[in-house]
Amino acid sequence: MAATFYKYQGTGNDFVIIDNRALFFPKEDNELVAFLCHRRFGIGADGLILLENDDSFDFRMVYYNSDGKEGSMCGNGGRCIVAFAKFLGIIDEKTEFIAVDGPHFATVTGDVVSLRMQDVTEIIRKPNASYLNTGSPHHVQVISDLKKCNVVKEGSKIRYGIYGEAGSNINFVEQDSEDTFNVRTYERGVEDETLSCGTGVTAVALAMHHLGKLKGNYAHINALGGPLKIEFEHKNDTYSEVQLIGEAKQVFKGEITW
Numbered sequence: 001m002a003a004t005f006y007k008y009q010g011t012g013n014d015f016v017i018i019d020n021r022a023l024f025f026p027k028e029d030n031e032l033v034a035f036l037c038h039r040r041f042g043i044g045a046d047g048l049i050l051l052e053n054d055d056s057f058d059f060r061m062v063y064y065n066s067d068g069k070e071g072s073m074c075g076n077g078g079r080c081i082v083a084f085a086k087f088l089g090i091i092d093e094k095t096e097f098i099a100v101d102g103p104h105f106a107t108v109t110g111d112v113v114s115l116r117m118q119d120v121t122e123i124i125r126k127p128n129a130s131y132l133n134t135g136s137p138h139h140v141q142v143i144s145d146l147k148k149c150n151v152v153k154e155g156s157k158i159r160y161g162i163y164g165e166a167g168s169n170i171n172f173v174e175q176d177s178e179d180t181f182n183v184r185t186y187e188r189g190v191e192d193e194t195l196s197c198g199t200g201v202t203a204v205a206l207a208m209h210h211l212g213k214l215k216g217n218y219a220h221i222n223a224l225g226g227p228l229k230i231e232f233e234h235k236n237d238t239y240s241e242v243q244l245i246g247e248a249k250q251v252f253k254g255e256i257t258w
């Protein structure tokens with residue numbers, strides 16, 4: 001079988017994206033997905049995304065982590081598939097699509113995609129950390145020397161030690177200024193540090209607001225792969241109108257056989 005694929009990246013979180021509107025892709029084949037994402041034997045990516053038709057929305061996003069298993073919501077992947085839908089001519093500047101965690105509204109301006117994330121109604125305080133779900137589960141831990149942090153070692157210890165097999169994504173954060181935070185993330189399903197995690201930086205912004213470290217209703221986040229901005233509203237213990245904003249770019253197109 002041969003398929004055309006596209007490679008996209010959003011602040012260095014990279015994805016193989018396939019137009020599966022003709023439903024040709026063998027979706028249950030987790031080994032194939034892991035092979036396509038493999039950085040030595042395959043194309044190489046943090047995840048694989050299928051774009052499919054949907055009766056009620058502009059399109060459907062189906063997301064797999066690089067381990068080959070279907071994942072929970074991917075914020076950077078969501079921004080990338082919106083850019084891909086625009087490239088295919090399915091959408092113009094605005095879209096509403098459906099993903100595993102429900103509908104998402106998004107806008108595209110040049111290379112910048114602004115993606116509306118799910119409302120967050122619960123943030124759990126843990127010793128030295130917060131836990132919340134922004135479409136994917138996230139542990140947010142404030143630390144003082146982010147550069148020196150061994151994210152893979154410490155992240156996997158928390159991911160398996162506290163959250164067990166179901167796991168969580170683990171974010172380490174250091175405040176840079178009043179509204180700016182530096183973030184590094186250990187991603188579940190990749191089981192490694194990635195250059196950026198969209199649902200993760202969203203979780204960081206909301207957790208920092210919840211802890212009183214962020215006073216306003218927006219945050220600039222420096223991920224290893226580049227800058228992102230999070231905007232939100234906060235009323236009656238609910239975070240709503242949450243926007244994840246940043247660049248999403250097509251890197252190349254190719255054909256792969258298996």
Ligand SMILES: N[C@@H](CCC[C@H](N)C(=O)O)C(=O)O
Binds near residue numbers: 065076187189199200
């Ligand atoms: N890179 C993603 C997060 C993807 C989901 C995650 N790895 C999981 O299934 O737990 C993002 O940008 O949000």
